[in-house]
Amino acid sequence: MDLRVFTEPQQGASYDTLLSVARAAEELGYDAFFRSDHYLRMGDGDPSPGPTDAWITLAGLARETKRIRLGTLMTAATFRLPGVLAIQVAQVDAMSGGRVELGLGAGWFEEEHTAYGIPFPKEKFDRLEEQLAIVTGLWETPVGKTYDFAGTHYTLKDSPALPKPVQSPRPPVLIGGHGRKRTPALAARYADEFNVPFASTADSERIFGWVREAMAAQERPADSMVFSNALVACVGRDDAEVARRAAAIGREPAELRENGLAGSPAEVVEKIGRYAALGSTRIYLQVLDLSDLDHLELIASEVMPQLG
Known part of the structure; x- marks a missing residue:
């Protein structure tokens, strides 16, 4: 089971804060550092330092x-x-030496579009489908060939399809969500990984099943998709530490135990095992208090070694 750190910088984090978390995650042995893509804080609170x-x-x-x-x-x-x-993405892939992954979604938070003058189209999912076709098509076009695309929302003609990413044939593409039909179908066609965010084991099992059905319908091998979950993390050595970390992010321990990965290291290992039994091989730990690097150390030292 891979453990990845997943941050929500729109809630209040500078680049320097994110750098400290990413470096800590690297030193502690986490598999990846991921972040959300938002320009506006969600909920009440101080919006500084800004996105x-x-x-x-x-x-x-x-x-x-x-x-x-x-x-x-x-x-x-x-x-x-x-x-x-x-x-x-191809440029950042080159800058990293081939360590980049692209999670791509339709976009949903209308208020951040309004706040920064970004169009918020009604046909978001149709645009997402064309974007997936274009991004993967550009990357996979052989060097020396050109790429054309004629869609409803985007048209490309005689594109040199450059630059190429370092990873071949392309960086991994992630799709996720809770949808019944269109999202699984898109994942079966374009994704290397399917992520179910903030869902119970029962809901995750059902959604994973929809994706597997879509893969079978496209005659795609069942073992060619990585399945993953994203869950908020709140781990403590004892109940007092769990309660302190829950309070720091404005949540209740009981609710986090129900809906996230919360409690003692033993409790969290047991719950991760339930997701693993469904076929999930990767957990994105949503870390909301980015000043608490001891939290990352605790998970790395007392949870990670038990996951195999």
């Missing part, structure tokens, strides 16, 4: 880390044109 851009952040981290993989859960398709996104 950081996901791909500018990852470009910086690419040069300031050595081993850890880097990516997004999820880049909003509404924020970037697909050709530009393909260039950006």
Whole structure:
């Protein structure tokens, strides 16, 4: 089971804070550092220091880390044109020596679009489908060939399809969500990994099943998809430490035990085992208090070694 650190910088984090978390994650043996792609804080609270851009952040981290993989859960398709996104991700892949992964979603948070003058189209999912086709198509076009795409929302003609990412044929693509039909079908066609965010084991099992059905319908091998979950983390050596960490992120221990990975290291290992039994091989630990690096150390020292 891979453990990855997943951050939500829109809730309040500078680049320097993210760098300290990414470096700690690398030193402690986590598999990856991921971040959300949002420009506006969710909920009440101080919005300072303001947003950081996901791909500018990852470009910086690419040069300031050595081993850890880097990516997004999820880049909003509404924020970037697909050709530009393909260039950006390929460049950061090169800057990192081939450690980048692209999580791509439709975009959903209308208020952040309004706040920063970003169009919020009604046909977001149709645009996402075209974006996936274009980004992967550009990367997979052989060197020396050109790429064309004629869609409803995007048209490319005689694109040199450059630059190429370091990873071949392309960086891993992640798709996720809770949808019944369209999301699993897109994942079966384009994704290397399917992520179910903030869901119970029962819901995860059902959603994983939908993706497997979609893969079978496209005659894709069952073992060619990585299945993963994202869950908020709140781990403590005792109940008092769990309660302190829960209070720091404005949550209750009982609710976190029900809906996240919370409690003692033993409790968390047991719950991760239940997700593993469904076929999940990767957990994204949503770390909301980015000043608490001791939290990462505790998980690395007392949870990670028990996962095999």
